[in-house]
Amino acid sequence: MDPETPNQPLIRGNTAATEPANGGRSTRAYKVAGITLLACVLVVGQAMTAYFLLTQKGEIKSLEEQSNKLKSEMTKGRSEAASSSQMRIPAIPIPGLFDISLDKDTEPEKKEGPANPQVTDCQLKASGMKSSGVPGFSPVCDERGFYQAEQCFMGQCWCVNPLSGDVIPGSMRNGQASCSTAAVAGSLSRAMAVPE
Numbered sequence: 001m002d003p004e005t006p007n008q009p010l011i012r013g014n015t016a017a018t019e020p021a022n023g024g025r026s027t028r029a030y031k032v033a034g035i036t037l038l039a040c041v042l043v044v045g046q047a048m049t050a051y052f053l054l055t056q057k058g059e060i061k062s063l064e065e066q067s068n069k070l071k072s073e074m075t076k077g078r079s080e081a082a083s084s085s086q087m088r089i090p091a092i093p094i095p096g097l098f099d100i101s102l103d104k105d106t107e108p109e110k111k112e113g114p115a116n117p118q119v120t121d122c123q124l125k126a127s128g129m130k131s132s133g134v135p136g137f138s139p140v141c142d143e144r145g146f147y148q149a150e151q152c153f154m155g156q157c158w159c160v161n162p163l164s165g166d167v168i169p170g171s172m173r174n175g176q177a178s179c180s181t182a183a184v185a186g187s188l189s190r191a192m193a194v195p196e
Contacts (some may be wrong), residue, residue, distance in 0.1 A: 120145035122165060139165060149179040 122141040124130035132138055137153045139160075146162040159171035159179035171177050 122147045125165075150177055152176075 120141065121130070122139050123145045125132045126138045126141050128138065134153065139151055140148045142148050142162070147160050147165040149159055149162055150157055151160050151165075152158075155174060157173050157175060157177040159168040159177050160166060161168065168179075171179065
């Protein structure tokens with residue numbers, strides 16, 4: 001074999017089959033190296049993904065803890081605000097409760113009717129001067145100051161005794177309650193009777 005000629009026949013004679021020098025070994029080596037490199041890249045990628053997931057898990061826990069702290073502070077703030085006994089300014093003015101005259105020289109006009117009109121329990125609760133027992137709820141009063149037969153709050157309606165505001169058992173409904181039929185039924189008609 002001649003070292004200067006790169007392509008020499010493997011078999012001497014009629015067949016002139018030639019193979020490049022180190023050609024078979026080098027392509028096989030490139031394939032093995034490429035597959036090894038690909039496997040290394042995949043392993044490193046999985047390791048990086050696992051690392052990022054573990055670091056994010058710690059951050060997610062800290063965010064959950066912060067969220068729980070904020071929720072507890074918010075509920076604590078609401079319960080303290082609900083339990084505090086601050087006097088609220090009436091949302092519905094009660095006629096005759098305050099007598100404000102602009103002229104000091106003139107005497108207030110005398111009105112016909114009772115000298116000291118009584119403020120009803122419904123009017124006190126509706127104005128916020130007395131707690132209704134449910135935060136955010138204020139009852140609806142009629143023109144005489146009694147509770148309207150139907151009271152509603154947050155989509156729920158129920159029937160009440162117009163004098164006391166007590167809930168009539170079994171009258172709670174989603175949407176409007178039929179308080180006119182409940183007031184006439186049986187002995188409830190006497191409990192719901194409103195003096196004129």
